[in-house]
Amino acid sequence: MTAPLIMAVLSAQTPAVRPLPGDRPAANPHATRSVVYGRNGMIATSQPLASVAGLKIMQDGGNAIDAAVTAAAVLAVVEPSMTGIGGDLFAIVYDAKTKTLRALNASGRSPYAASPDVFASRNLTRIPNTGVLSVTVPGVVEGWSALLSKYGTIPISKAVAPATGYAKDGFAVSEIIGGQWKNSERKLAADPVTAATFLPAGHAPRPGEVFTNPHLAATLQTIAAGGRDAFYKGPIARAIVADMKQRDGLLDERDFAQHTADWIEPISTRYRGYDVYELPPNTQGATVLEMLNILEGFDLQSMGYQSPAYLHALVEAKRIAFADRAAYVADPASVPPAVLKTLISKEYAALRRKDIDPMRAAGSYKPGAIPGVTSSAGEEADQNLTGRDRGDTIYLTVADGKGNFVSLIQSLFSDFGSGIVAGDTGILLHNRGSLFNLTPGHPDQIAPHKRPLHTLIPAFIMKDGRPWVSFGVMGGDHQAQGHTQVVVNLVDFGMNIQEAGEAARVNHGNNGLQVESGVPEGARAGLVERGHTVTVSVGAFGGFQGIMVDPRTGVLMGGSDPRKDGLAIGW
Template sequence: MADRPAGNPLLTRSVVHAPNGMVASSQPLASMAGLQILQQGGNAFDAAIAAAAVLAVVEPMQTGLGGDMFALLYNQKNKKVEALNGSGRAPFKSSREYYLSRGYTKMPLTGILSLTTPGTVDGWAEILEKHGTMTFAEVLQPAIEYAERGFPVSEIIAAQWKRSESLLKQNKEASECYLIEGKAPREGEVFKIPQLADTLIAIAEGGRDAFYKGKIAREIAAYVEKQGGLLSYEDLASHSSTWVKAITTNYKGYDVYQLPPNGQGVVTLSMLNMLENFDLANIKHNSSEYIHLLTEVKKLAYADRDCFIADPDFAPVPVEKMLCKEYASSRSQQIDELFPMQSAGAGFELVGDTVYLSVVDKDRNVISFINSLFTPFGSGIVAGETGVVLQNRAVGFSLEESHLNTLKPGKRTLHTIIPALVMKDEKPYFSFGVMGGDMQPQGQVQVLLNHLEYGMNVQEAGESPRFRHFEHGIALESEISSQTKLELMEKGHTLISGLDCFGGYQGILIEPKTNMLQGGSDPRKDGCAIGY
């Protein structure tokens, strides 16, 4: 590695500093598209949709029009944090009885029966209508150009695309649209998606109705029906996003915001509440003591998630209890500093692959935005000639009758994608996210502690070696010391190998004293933070 002449010699890049606006995303073409919108006079919310649309073209295994989105927004006009739930619902024709009658004991991971209604396009429209200053035609133009004229595939995206070849080959339309003679595009190869360009053009001209009620909706519905699926025109035509009240907790003077269930954002807040009961100042970063503590906290918070988080329109979700500081204190007392718990249960009984981006503009409007198909290329199904990859979010439902997250028509599943926003003294401070399924809450906590507890800058906080707890063990990045690994094993932890499982971070921090922007971007992705 090169010898950096300043700062942390182990970092791959410097913090990006800018006075006006900034975009951080997982692909440079998307970051640049958002920046161009800012320089053309658009605000953060316009730029976020432009960047998200480009990501749907250039990083199609992670995101797309057939997926879902969530966002936290801070508009200087009303000076409050707002939250948009842009997740889709189970098809009206679906039921647990339908799947059980066909021999399923759990929801299929991919295929035509793994679909839920796409929420992305409606979410984009809601943001533009409520907070934007530009039209769909303006913000979608960069994505349309890349889909029509082509784009050179970047390095990490090419490798992830390659790993999805077998899935894409299972669907004729997916193979024709996203493979070249049965192969994923190579790094640097120019790739075009004309079918998706046509769909984006239709949305640019006709807005959300073009996708949910027009020709596109009818083509999606007809294709799914022909393939034996359950998603219908009625599901698309009746879909709507939901503006919800953000949830928050205060961690040592910083107000951390998340979306409420059906997302898992409450897990991040619960972990932070428990960690307040420990003296992290006297625990070495990424030591065995540190990793053990965060792993045990994660087990407790995720146990509550798995028992209690569901669509609040269908089941009571005890968010206030899960966020209670006293509950966090009592919960943290279950942690043994020396030995890992073998299993964690819920703390009480009830009565009754992804892309992340952040944008901050010259007025310091802020959006923390996440968009996903769930697993790479979602269901593996491309709907007819639309170029739209349909997500596989239905896999998040349970087929157990008594489970809070059991499948029901029109229900939203437990959702993994979570944007984060930190406020300090009632002003936006840090907009960030760590994409990656179950990694997201534990990744967000690691990044936030890196900054708040260990003094790392916005780049260091996201670049520092991470760890991830799975049910069967802990995966550690290679820079974590051999001594730490040995000590973890001596405590009784099982260590496992992991590749491309530690999430992807993007973050923008507003420096309180100068009001300048600081951006960080994860070397685990192809992207960058860029400002002007």
């Protein structure tokens, strides 16, 4: 018999700061909702429909991996601005049987026909943000297949069934997604097929209106019947390639047929006794670890939460790490192992930390010098590379009662990706290829069958060799900044899982430092005194989901960010 859903309303830990006055009778001043508790399973996603679908899989006997793929498939339908089967996927899996962490890189590669000369022949000095030339091979379906094949217990047909139902029968559009849809109307209207798919009444569906995508439902049914080969070697690949050729794109059937996901080892650093795991390049995971290593040299707890001193150190550490990201992070084939080892080392962080003036923001930061490696980045290397900070991604995490965990992220990159729906597949293709560089000698320079730099990063924290927190923060360039702030909130400031993800964040971008309204005026003034350009902003701070394990009881604790439409739920 299916167990009933039980959601608790108590907070998990005593916060490290004094509760603020307000109407909420709970001792977690940085949260507007309670931690969710469960013993048998927990899932946190950015959409209630996805959370419930994943939970049901676990209650019916499936494991965390089954639930994660099911929820990811639902999100690929009900959050079309953020994700879809035309995008990419990364994951970290903790396997309770072997007590090991493994990482999955299912990101797609550039077409074999792609080269700097091709773009030069089209009089392009940079890769377009939208359109066919921004499209790389989508990796999501291969990612689902790889997860289920290695760790799952259900077939892909069962995993995509709830998503297929929502695509065929419709779903009610949620508030935040409805707003993103509205903001993307001009982009969607630029292509007739895309407009017919996502603006069926001539405008974006409003929150509460029901949206269907029957062509996508048919595509999902094809995947259910034929598995990943139907997507990469069968009718779906042929349909996408035919559409690309008609639009003068570069993708062909060989690009799809030779796509593979890779199981790899995650990278890590020990931060104040906690082992923080991220993915290696081509992701920006090393950027998070470098930021944490730099910050470990400061007494953040003594500085105080949201103090100007702490926030200044955080921002300067970000700028240094982003300078190194711009110079050294790319396809792993372009990043020598010695470079990665250096970037995440304590010794390198100590050298870079010396560049931080505790009372003054630097004009700019150059990449650090790594022996034997020449950087092509210049004075403005500490600037954001993508210009995307607003959470154009989904992240989810799942834990089951047997001790398995999944930390998963998938994305179209920009809102509604490339803006192209491929023929009658219903698939919106991503624009991840726009992150390639055309600068000669740059590690991220475009080349045939190459992965671009990725902002996507799932995260995981271990304590004393056991799982402690599975989490992620969606949002382009903000992801590395968000991950770092969540870890500091948990470790240095003693917040619970909901507080750590919901607490006011800051985001450094190309136009200065954006802060949320929850950052006190005194802290903002202190940052301005240190030379930062500070603005109060809304919506540039990603979206968090997380699961924590109580080491004393084994109880699972879930948190979900109110910056999204999401839900943490367990039983």
